Amino acid sequence: MTEPAEHQATHSLATRLSGFVACLVAVVVLVIASANMAAERMELLRGAERHAKDLSSLGAAMAAPDLHYRELRRLERLADSISAREGVDAVLIYDATGQLAASGGRALPGRIDAVTMATQSAQSGKPLIERIGGAVVSTHPVRWGENTEGALTVYIGASLVNHSILMSALRNLALCLLAILAGVIMARMMAERITKPLRELTDFARKVSVKRLAGTVDIRTGDEIETLGWALNRMLRRIDSSMNRIQRLAFVDPVTELPNRERFMRETEAALARLKDEVAVVALIDIERFRSINESLGPHRGDEALAAIGERLAFAARAADKVLRANFDQDAPSVIARLGADEFGLLIPSLTEK
Numbered sequence: 001m002t003e004p005a006e007h008q009a010t011h012s013l014a015t016r017l018s019g020f021v022a023c024l025v026a027v028v029v030l031v032i033a034s035a036n037m038a039a040e041r042m043e044l045l046r047g048a049e050r051h052a053k054d055l056s057s058l059g060a061a062m063a064a065p066d067l068h069y070r071e072l073r074r075l076e077r078l079a080d081s082i083s084a085r086e087g088v089d090a091v092l093i094y095d096a097t098g099q100l101a102a103s104g105g106r107a108l109p110g111r112i113d114a115v116t117m118a119t120q121s122a123q124s125g126k127p128l129i130e131r132i133g134g135a136v137v138s139t140h141p142v143r144w145g146e147n148t149e150g151a152l153t154v155y156i157g158a159s160l161v162n163h164s165i166l167m168s169a170l171r172n173l174a175l176c177l178l179a180i181l182a183g184v185i186m187a188r189m190m191a192e193r194i195t196k197p198l199r200e201l202t203d204f205a206r207k208v209s210v211k212r213l214a215g216t217v218d219i220r221t222g223d224e225i226e227t228l229g230w231a232l233n234r235m236l237r238r239i240d241s242s243m244n245r246i247q248r249l250a251f252v253d254p255v256t257e258l259p260n261r262e263r264f265m266r267e268t269e270a271a272l273a274r275l276k277d278e279v280a281v282v283a284l285i286d287i288e289r290f291r292s293i294n295e296s297l298g299p300h301r302g303d304e305a306l307a308a309i310g311e312r313l314a315f316a317a318r319a320a321d322k323v324l325r326a327n328f329d330q331d332a333p334s335v336i337a338r339l340g341a342d343e344f345g346l347l348i349p350s351l352t353e354k
Contacts, residue, residue: 079104134158
């Protein structure tokens with residue numbers, strides 16, 4: 001069964017985190033900017049109302065004698081001078097009968113009933129102010145002595161407020177872009193700090209899979225990732241210990257601490273595969289009357305005897321390597337193994353005919 005190909009991530013965690021933080025910063029900044037623009041718009045409208053109210057009050061005081069004496073040219077000049085003020089689009093002066101006496105600036109939009117407002121202000125003797133969208137209309141009664149001679153209307157269009165809001169929107173947009181850029185940079189730095197130990201863990205896991213549980217990972221971040229690294233090291237140590245025990249049970253005889261039959265067969269096959277001009281020697285050694293030792297002294301003494309025999313045979317094999325195989329390969333020494341209850345095997349991997 002073939003192993004699956006190594007999995008490759010299609011999306012970087014750092015990129016995802018950076019995008020998430022950028023979106024979060026953008027949403028927060030847009031909400032704050034929207035709230036700021038709404039508050040600024042209200043403040044601009046209140047400012048426009050105060051401006052219109054002050055101009056209409058001042059204009060009404062200046063227009064009172066001219067309207068009383070019907071000095072229409074002077075009223076026209078007054079209306080033109082007031083309409084020339086910043087943000088003022090139109091100025092209308094009505095007499096007590098609701099007739100237009102003078103005007104300055106451009107015509108009012110059709111949706112604004114200036115005549116009605118002037119009539120109501122003149123009749124009530126009180127100033128009126130009305131907000132229509134982004135525009136402001138302020139009407140102030142014109143008094144001469146105890147009499148009300150008419151009313152003066154000042155119209156401040158939406159262009160002043162809209163221009164200020166547009167400039168505010170541009171400033172907020174620039175701040176939003178700067179905040180997003182700063183958020184992306186900070187998120188990238190944070191993501192790199194988080195993902196660097198994760199990449200180290202990934203590389204370590206890849207190396208472990210190739211080297212079969214060799215090595216440890218050293219990550220010191222002071223957080224959960226460091227805990228994960230230590231847990232991985234502890235798990236690998238336990239797995240390595242378990243694998244060593246499994247291999248020992250599979251290839252080592254527990255009584256004599258010598259290779260068992262399976263290990264002996266593998267070593268023999270490997271030695272035969274390496275042979276060129278040399279010969280290999282395989283010998284079987286059987287212990288005579290070993291059963292009587294078990295029966296007379298017990299299995300425990302029998303195991304001790306097997307261990308002693310195995311130790312002496314291993315010593316003899318090492319000594320024979322030094323004498324008979326003076327130039328033998330240190331990686332391929334002679335092997336003594338326990339093959340059965342009272343049977344041992346000797347393997348000399350390579351021996352010249354001389």
